[in-house]
Amino acid sequence: MNVEIIVAIILISYLRVSTLTYDVPERWKKPLKWGFFSALTIAVLDISTLLNSEISKVLSLFLVGGVIYVILRYEELHKGKQLVYAWLPLLLLSLLFEMIEYLFPAFFNRWDDYFTSIIFFAVVWGIAIWIINNKQRKTLEKEKIKALAREQEFKATEEMKIILEQQVAERTSALTAQKEELEKALSDLNATQAQLIHAEKMASLGELTAGIAHEIQNPLNFVNNFSEVSSELLDEMCDEIQKGDMDEVLALVEDIKLNMQKISHHGKRADAIVKGMLMHSRNNPEQKSLTDINALAEEYLRLSYHGLRAKDKSFNATFRIHLDPHLPQIEVVPQDMGRVFLNLINNAFYAVNERAKKSKEEGIDGYSPTVNLSTALYSDNGKGYLVITIGDNGLGIPESIKSKIFQPFFTTKPTGEGTGLGLSLSYDIIKAHGGGLEVISDHGLNPFAPEAHSEGDKQGTVFTITLPYENTTKL
C-alpha cells in the first residue's frame, strides 16, 4: 500500500464528516462517496496484490491529486485545506524519493538513511500540523458553540420581547376597552340618575294630581256656587227695591259683597294651586324667592292628604297643624322645598296608614292615625332658625335601617311603589339651602304621641327641618 492512497482515504473521510464549522456540501456528497469507495477499492486491490503496484500507484496519485485539487479549488471544501498542508510535504517527498529510487537506485541506497529521516520529519510535520489544526478547529468550534448559544439566547430574548410586546398590546387594548366600557357605564349611570330624578319628580307630581284635582275642584265649586247664589240674591234685591224695603236691600248688598270676596278668595286659592303645580313640574334651573313657609307646608299637607284620599278610599288620618304666625318669609326654592314637604308628609301618612292596617289585622282598637305639622322660629347664639317638624304616630323606623333612610334608592315600600329617592333628594335639597334634616323615630321619642293618641303609646317618627334665617335683627 502506498502513502497516496492513505492520504486520499484520510482526506475524503475527513471531508465526509460534518462538524459545527463545516457542513458537507450537498453537491459533493455523491462524488465524495464514490471517491471514498474508489480509494478503498484501490487500497484493497493494492494490498491483495491483485493490481499491479505501478498501476495502483498511478491511480492513487490521480485520486489524491484530484482530491487536493478540488479542496484547493472549491471554497466550500475549505475544511480539508489544513489537512492538505499537513500531508502535502509527505506526499511530494515520498513521490520525489520514489522517483529517485526508481531512476538512481545506487544514489538512493547511499543516502537511504537521510531519505528515511526526511520522510520521518515529513510524517512528524504532518502529525504536528494535524494536531495544531485539530486544536484550532476545536477552539473555533467552542467559539462557534458560544456564538450559537449567544445567538440562541438573543433569539429567545427577541421571541420573549415579541411575546411581551404582544401581551402588553393585548393588555393595553383590554384595558382601553375596559376603560371605554366603564366610561360608557358611568355616562349611562349619569343619564339614568338624571332620568330617575326626573322620574321621581314626575312620580311625586302623579301623587299630587289627585290631590290637586280635589284642591282645585273645591274652590271652583265655591266660585260657581257663590256666583250662582249671588245672582239669585240680585233677583231678590230687585224684588225688594220694587217693594221699597231698603233695609233688606242693604242686607242683600252686604251678602253679595261678602260673596264677591269669597269668589275672589277661592279663585285665588285655585290659582295658587295651579301655579304651585306648574312650579313643581318645571325642570328648568330653579330660583330662590321669598317664600311663606307656613303656606307652602300647609298647601303640600293638603295636597298630600287629598291625593292619598283620592287614591285609597280606605285611607284616613287626622292632621294637626300648629303654625307659628310670626314665622318670617325666607329665601328658598319654593318648588324644591315643596317637594321636601310632600315627601316627608307622604311618608308620614304612609306610616300611619300602614300602622292602621296592621292594627286592624291584629284586631287592636283605639289607634288614631295622626300626622302633625308644626313650624317655629328659634334663635341660638344670635343665629335664627326656622324649624319645621313633620311628626306621625305611624309604625316608626326600625333601628336597623335608620342609618340607610337617606341613602338613594333605599325604600321599604314594595317594588314599583317607591323610587327610594324621596328622602335622599329631600336631604340634598335641605343641605343646598344650608339647613339640616334630622329624624327621631320609633318607640318613645315622639313628642306628639300623648296628644295624638292614648297614653303610653309613643311609637312614631318625627322629621325636623332646620332652615337658617339670616335676618336676625328681628329676633
Next chain:
Amino acid sequence: MKVLIVDDERDVEMLFRQKFRKEIKKGSLELVFAFSGAEALTILGDTNPPSVMYMFSDINMPGMSGLELLSKVKDRFPKLKVSMISAYGDKENHDKAMNSGATGFFTKPIDFDTLKREIGILLN
C-alpha cells in the same frame, strides 16, 4: 225643622245660609253646622232625641270621615235621615254610603235644586 250640615270647609255655612235664605227667614228651616265628625256627634248628642231631623255630611274630611260618621250616627240615632255629599262620585263611596243606611248621595258641586226638592219634601 233642624238640618245639620257637616263639612270641613267653613264657607259651606255661608253658602247654605244664602241658598236657603228664604226658608230660614220664614222660620221653616233651621240650619246647624259642624266642621268635623266629632263636632257633629256632639251636636246630635246635645238633646235626646236629637232636635236635628236631617243630616248632610261630606265624606272627605280629615279625622273622622263622613262614612265613619254615618255608621256611628246610624248606630246611635237610627231614625235620623242622613245623606252624603262627596267630591268623589265613585261607585265605591256611593255603595258604602247606601249600605250604611244613607238616604241620599250627592256629588260636589252640589245641585241645590235637587237638594232643595229633597228638603222641600221633608218640610211638607
